[in-house]
């Protein structure tokens with residue numbers, strides 16, 4: 001049994017009540033109280049333009065820098081300059097693509113998958129217009145965790161970058177980024193990892209993964225509607241061009257990748273995500289700060305999430321008419337509690353719309369992993385049903401959802 005004190009956890013999220021069950025967290029999570037406090041604090045005491053010499057401007061710059069440093073801690077980056085901030089992960093991958101292509105030649109190659117969220121596919125595919133050759137890494141039949149074997153034949157001397165995901169937002173499976181990064185690096189290329197579906201569930205460690213670039217959305221990770229993109233300092237400096245004003249030099253890392261400045265109050269409020277994780281660790285008797293708290297908190301979260309996953313997966317496995325789209329096991333090393341499935345003979349849309357009436361928010365569709373859902377040919381135009389939990393969800397909430405599925409089954413019989 002996990003030791004997570006759920007009452008403590010839920011109290012830290014003011015939006016959580018007993019009336020509404022949020023099980024669409026892979027779409028966006030609720031916001032931790034310290035994050036809300038930080039937004040208020042910035043708006044009330046520091047809302048001026050950065051870069052001037054007067055006190056309020058200096059203080060505002062310090063607060064934004066604290067937010068960037070907090071994101072570096074979440075990513076385990078060595079330096080805050082390795083964190084590019086922006087509105088969404090999709091935008092940041094697009095900005096990165098436009099910056100990197102400045103150093104590439106027509107005929108250079110990049111590899112994108114057909115099994116990931118479009119955020120880390122589409123922006124790279126656009127580079128075809130610049131003469132870049134885009135190869136597609138196809139999902140091998142029957143797999144939901146594609147590894148180096150299926151990627152290797154696509155790599156060649158002109159490969160510049162491979163775009164991949166850390167965790168599928170449909171399968172919920174955690175991919176072996178390190179093994180893929182090692183292979184890609186052996187070919188002299190770079191890897192850009194989409195960590196959006198991973199970040200709410202486990203501690204990211206860009207150093208252990210040896211990721212060259214790694215993006216995630218803070219709004220799915222208990223924070224504000226904001227996003228971060230890590231890049232190795234030397235790569236940001238020497239391999240990425242300037243997409244900001246012409247007078248920002250190549251050495252202006254990371255600002256040359258942040259046209260128009262990031263949102264200040266949201267950037268600052270990222271400090272609140274770390275404060276939440278520190279509080280969570282402390283509430284469980286672990287006296288850790290900063291990165292150590294991130295790791296301790298996510299370790300507890302992973303154990304608890306495996307219990308949540310198991311509750312739903314055991315039910316789904318028991319139903320002969322259900323196909324789980326992804327790993328049927330709840331192993332914390334294999335998956336996160338983002339669970340997709342289809343029910344034979346039932347429309348995903350109708351199932352979800354029936355559940356809607358009970359005050360439980362789940363979702364159907366392709367979740368912008370359109371190429372994957374098409375490749376899987378699930379036979380339902382409405383895609384999969386997806387239940388995406390995070391650690392503030394309770395076992396009782398899962399049971400409420402299972403009751404709904406059961407009563408729909410009885411009605412359909």
Ligand SMILES: Cc1ncc(COP(=O)(O)O)c(C=O)c1O
Nearest residue numbers: 088089090117119169196197217
């Ligand atoms: C795996 C994955 N990548 C990227 C995104 C897009 O994130 P953003 O809204 O920050 O662009 C999502 C959003 O659902 C996602 O699930």
